Amino acid sequence: MQQLLTQLTPAVRPESPDPVRVFPRIAPGRAVLHLINWQYDPSRDDVVPIHNLKLRLQLAALGVGKATEARLCSPGTAPVTLPIQEGQLTVPELGLWAIVELTQP
Numbered sequence: 001m002q003q004l005l006t007q008l009t010p011a012v013r014p015e016s017p018d019p020v021r022v023f024p025r026i027a028p029g030r031a032v033l034h035l036i037n038w039q040y041d042p043s044r045d046d047v048v049p050i051h052n053l054k055l056r057l058q059l060a061a062l063g064v065g066k067a068t069e070a071r072l073c074s075p076g077t078a079p080v081t082l083p084i085q086e087g088q089l090t091v092p093e094l095g096l097w098a099i100v101e102l103t104q105p
Contacts (some may be wrong), residue, residue, distance in 0.1 A: 011061040015054040020094065024062060028097070032064040033100040035091065046096075053091040055100070057084065064102045074098040 001053050012033055014020045019038035024031055033055070041047045059065045070089050072080045075097070082100075091098065 007060060011058045013056040016050060018048075018050045018053075020050060020053060026063050029063065029104045031064050031102045033102070035094055035098045035100065037048060037094045037096055040085070041078070050094040053094050055089050057075065057085060057087050057089065057102075059102070062102060064104050066104055067102045067103060072098060073101065073102040 012022045012024055014022055014035075021036040021038060023034040023036070025034070029061075035053075037050055039050065041048050056065045059067055059072060068084055070082045070084055072082050072091060074093075080092075082091070084102075089100070091100070
């Protein structure tokens with residue numbers, strides 16, 4: 001069983017040495033990715049922002065195989081459209097949390 005688990009490819013894979021958790025939620029024709037930054041700094045009682053966080057996406061597994069862009073929603077900022085190129089997108093800055101919305105064109 002353990003060997004089978006090591007052969008699985010996650011639908012979303014953050015490419016970062018920083019502690020980031022991704023919780024995908026999938027519905028027909030769309031997916032929402034909840035991003036959580038776990039890089040807490042107790043001396044500041046805040047998280048350390050993560051810059052240029054790359055996410056590898058298995059778009060077909062997320063049910064949005066033809067998606068070419070995503071919408072990033074973060075607290076205190078206006079939504080931003082991000083391009084998806086070769087199954088990858090880059091989140092410019094992740095504070096405590098953000099949501100990435102993927103939809104079919």
